[in-house]
Amino acid sequence: DVAALRGVERGRVRVAVLTTAQYVVPKLLGAFCASHPGIDVAMHVGNREALLQRLAANQDDLYVLGAAPEHLDVVTEPFADNPLVLIAPPTHPLARARDIDPQRLAEEPFVLREPGSGTRSTAERFFAEHGVSLRVRLEVGSNEAVKQTVAGGLGVAVLSAHAVAAELALGELVALDVRGFPLLRRWQLLHPAGKRLSPAALAFKQWLQTHRPTFPPAAGE
Ligand code: PGA
Missing domain, CATH: 3.40.190.10 (Periplasmic binding protein-like II)
Incomplete structure (x- = not known):
């Protein structure tokens, strides 16, 4: 059997x-x-x-x-x-905004994953297609480090929804309602x-x- x-x-x-x-x-x-x-x-x-x-x-x-x-x-x-979401700390001014224009993100400091990351290249492609050049504040080599720096107020970031499910459920991070998001992978x-x-x-x-x-x-x- x-x-x-x-x-x-x-x-x-x-x-x-x-x-x-x-x-x-x-x-x-x-x-x-x-x-x-x-x-x-x-x-x-x-x-x-x-x-x-x-x-x-x-x-x-x-x-x-x-x-x-x-x-x-x-x-x-x-x-x-593997949907990608745009995350920010809950105190972010855009936390409650609806249908945010991707152009608006040009003013925000971004935390990016390292070169070679598929998450990073997908985010870069999306913003390039919308004519937005990202203000890169910090580049870090793991999803965990990205989450921590965003929670600490350094900027916003694009991460897999799977990577931030717990933080979103607990309200430690929020997913911004940006037009075009989540990016579907x-x-x-x-x-x-x-x-x-x-x-x-x-x-x-x-x-x-x-x-x-x-x-x-x-x-x-
Ligand atoms: P990565 O994984 O960002 O660690 O490369 C995600 C992906 O490529 O989808």
């Missing part, structure tokens, strides 16, 4: 996930490991550029990534939504096309698909 089969599953899965998916995938590991005791999981967390390098060097079995670059031969499956599960997934990697991929996270509640809802 299925339970007996699971009991004899053996193997190791190397998975690499985006820093944004870090708020989603590790949570699912506990239950997966409990029901697949013979499977060891090694998880690497990195930004988009770092994961693309790992993918090109064939370092992992499975990736939780955004859109795959066209020149790489990969197998992709949609995984979950999606995570994919992918692996190199030439690589056959091991039974352990397949089991983990199926687990992720059946336990995919849903869109987090937006601020104010």
